[in-house]
Amino acid sequence: xxxxxxxxxxxxxxxxxxxxxxxxxxxxxxxxxxxxxxxxxxxxxxxxxxxxxxxxxxxxxxxxxxxxxxxxxxxxxxxxxxxxxxxxxxxxxxxxxxxxxxxxxxxxxxxxxxxxxxxxxxxxxxxxxxxxxxxxxxxxxxxxxxxxxxxxxxxxxxxxxxxxxxxxxxxxxxxxxxxxxxxxxxxxxxxxxxxxxxxxxxxxxxxxxxxxxxxxxxxxxxxxxxxxxxxxxxxxxxxxxxxxxxxxxxxxxxxxxxxxxxxxxxxxxxxxxxxxxxxx
Amino acid sequence: xxxxxxxxxxxxxxxxxxxxxxxxxxxxxxxxxxxxxxxxxxxxxxxxxxxxxxxxxxxxxxxxxxxxxxxxxxxxxxxxxxxxxxxxxxxxxxxxxxxxxxxxxxxxxxxxxxxxxxxxxxxxxxxxxxxxxxxxxxxxxxxxxxxxxxxxxxxxxxxxxxxxxxxxxxxxxxxxxxxxxxxxxxxxxxxxxxxxxxxxxxxxxxxxxxxxxxxxxxxxxxxxxxxxxxxxxxxxxxxxxxxxxxxxxxxxxxxxxxxxx
Numbered sequence: 001x002x003x004x005x006x007x008x009x010x011x012x013x014x015x016x017x018x019x020x021x022x023x024x025x026x027x028x029x030x031x032x033x034x035x036x037x038x039x040x041x042x043x044x045x046x047x048x049x050x051x052x053x054x055x056x057x058x059x060x061x062x063x064x065x066x067x068x069x070x071x072x073x074x075x076x077x078x079x080x081x082x083x084x085x086x087x088x089x090x091x092x093x094x095x096x097x098x099x100x101x102x103x104x105x106x107x108x109x110x111x112x113x114x115x116x117x118x119x120x121x122x123x124x125x126x127x128x129x130x131x132x133x134x135x136x137x138x139x140x141x142x143x144x145x146x147x148x149x150x151x152x153x154x155x156x157x158x159x160x161x162x163x164x165x166x167x168x169x170x171x172x173x174x175x176x177x178x179x180x181x182x183x184x185x186x187x188x189x190x191x192x193x194x195x196x197x198x199x200x201x202x203x204x205x206x207x208x209x210x211x212x213x214x215x216x217x218x219x220x221x222x223x224x225x226x227x228x229x230x231x232x233x234x235x236x237x238x239x240x241x242x243x244x245x246x247x248x249x250x251x252x253x254x255x256x257x258x259x260x261x262x263x264x265x266x267x268x269x270x271x272x273x274x275x276x277x278x279x280x
Numbered sequence: 281x282x283x284x285x286x287x288x289x290x291x292x293x294x295x296x297x298x299x300x301x302x303x304x305x306x307x308x309x310x311x312x313x314x315x316x317x318x319x320x321x322x323x324x325x326x327x328x329x330x331x332x333x334x335x336x337x338x339x340x341x342x343x344x345x346x347x348x349x350x351x352x353x354x355x356x357x358x359x360x361x362x363x364x365x366x367x368x369x370x371x372x373x374x375x376x377x378x379x380x381x382x383x384x385x386x387x388x389x390x391x392x393x394x395x396x397x398x399x400x401x402x403x404x405x406x407x408x409x410x411x412x413x414x415x416x417x418x419x420x421x422x423x424x425x426x427x428x429x430x431x432x433x434x435x436x437x438x439x440x441x442x443x444x445x446x447x448x449x450x451x452x453x454x455x456x457x458x459x460x461x462x463x464x465x466x467x468x469x470x471x472x473x474x475x476x477x478x479x480x481x482x483x484x485x486x487x488x489x490x491x492x493x494x495x496x497x498x499x500x501x502x503x504x505x506x507x508x509x510x511x512x513x514x515x516x517x518x519x520x521x522x523x524x525x526x527x528x529x530x531x532x533x534x535x536x537x538x539x540x541x
Contacts, residue, residue, distance in 0.1 A: 039360070039361055042361070043363070043398035044398060044399055044400040044401075044424075045398065045399060045400045045401035046397050046398040046399060046401070046464070046467060047397070047467035048398065049401075050401075050467065067360045067361070071283075072287070073282075073283040073284035073287050074284065077360055079360075080360045102287060104360070105284070105287040105288060105290075105291055106288065106291075107358050108291045108295075108356050108357070108358060109357045109358055109359060109360060110290075110291065110294055110320055110357075111320075111323055111324070111357060111362055111365075112294075112316060112319055112320055112323065114287075114290060114316065116283075117283070117286065117304075119283075121282075121283055122283055125283060148312075149311070149312035149313075149315040149316065150305050150309035150312030150313060150316075151305065151309065152286075152304055152305055153304060153305060153306050154304070187312070215315060216311070217311035217312075217315075218311060218312065218315065220315065
């Protein structure tokens with residue numbers, strides 16, 4: 001594998017969204033990095049690319065994708081991968097991440113993070129796709145655990161066992177979404193602490209924090225709420241296990257003023273620092 | 281289990297809420313399948329509403345959502361970006377509104393402006409560049425965001441009124457059919473409605489016709505004095521609008537303009 005390893009980084013950041021572009025361009029925002037949705041900037045030109053270049057001069061940028069589809073049975077989309085590579089080469093991002101999911105099959109693209117069965121067949125396929133992506137990008141990838149609303153009858157291992165095997169086989173790292181663990185744990189009735197104990201802690205390079213909503217029959221990963229108390233509690237548990245890693249707040253809908261998100265980020269800092277003091 | 285078969289079944293569930301997907305997950309997962317099905321449709325409808333904002337204002341929310349549902353039913357997304365999902369929505373509207381051509385033209389304009397927003401960057405030439413040009417051997421290279429579409433209605437005026445949050449004019453047919461010209465000035469998408477003669481000349485110029493050929497064509501259509509005057513006026517207008525990326529002199533390598541209809 002030609003992918004380079006990731007330099008340790010334990011800063012605190014925010015997802016960069018259009019309502020906050022001006023804040024980031026005109027003031028000194030107290031974040032250690034920003035994360036952007038890769039696909040929003042895999043375009044030919046125009047204002048978004050120009051803004052990202054300006055912000056890249058001020059902050060490290062992490063690229064977080066939603067369309068790589070490492071779980072697609074018919075493999076990766078080469079044209080997509082080359083567009084992503086061009087952006088990666090241009091930005092030299094802090095991280096390049098995507099999700100453990102599939103979005104596309106035989107020309108159909110659902111534009112959603114669809115669940116995979118946790119089987120040996122799926123593991124073989126996901127690992128092959130991740131290794132291809134890492135080879136093309138020349139970088140180690142971070143793969144994020146999904147939130148899911150169903151489980152498959154054919155599952156032969158837990159999600160955390162799947163992630164552990166995936167990291168071991170591909171050399172990829174993990175983007176641990178604590179809200180996703182909580183949402184899936186409630187929806188499927190597993191113990192989120194057992195999940196944290198099961199994932200390979202030394203592979204976690206980044207943590208996502210977000211909010212969710214109560215749907216009719218299950219929790220939905222909406223990113224339209226502040227981080228709720230149970231997710232903060234689970235974050236504290238995650239910090240104890242993975243140690244200092246990059247942490248960020250994700251907010252994609254009903255986006256509040258930047259100051260509100262920075263207050264949430266201070267909360268994350270306080271929890272992580274408390275854990276780091278206790279560990280010292 | 282065949283992963284490919286499951287994913288095909290899942291895709292069928294998302295698009296039609298039908299097929300054998302429930303066999304992979306069991307009846308207890310019906311609620312979860314519904315979350316994915318609903319999320320799929322809401323996401324595509326939101327994409328269309330955002331891209332076709334003025335068309336939605338013109339039709340009203342109920343009629344627009346009915347059109348969006350028809351498009352979602354007939355057109356599953358195939359691109360890795362939702363940015364291309366609006367491609368072809370104007371054809372769906374043409375089927376639904378055969379007697380209201382302004383609806384289709386509004387949709388074309390919304391779509392062209394949205395796509396132009398993220399098109400290739402180019403620095404247009406200024407009037408200073410005109411000095412020293414040998415016009416007998418010159419041709420024009422346009423900015424890559426330039427695209428044109430037919431205009432038989434006052435959709436441009438309707439779009440502008442809606443953008444200004446003013447009462448839009450009633451739909452009407454133009455006295456003479458023309459075209460809508462869309463491009464980006466700096467980072468700002470813009471458009472204007474043009475007459476057929478400008479649209480024809482622009483298309484010829486973008487296809488590589490030299491400025492001398494353009495002048496000859498205008499002289500044929502308008503007569504010697506008016507033709508030459510019109511050629512100069514169009515050149516001035518195009519320079520002022522920021523439409524021209526380069527003036528090519530014969531003998532140097534020419535890069536064709538990707539002229540999009």
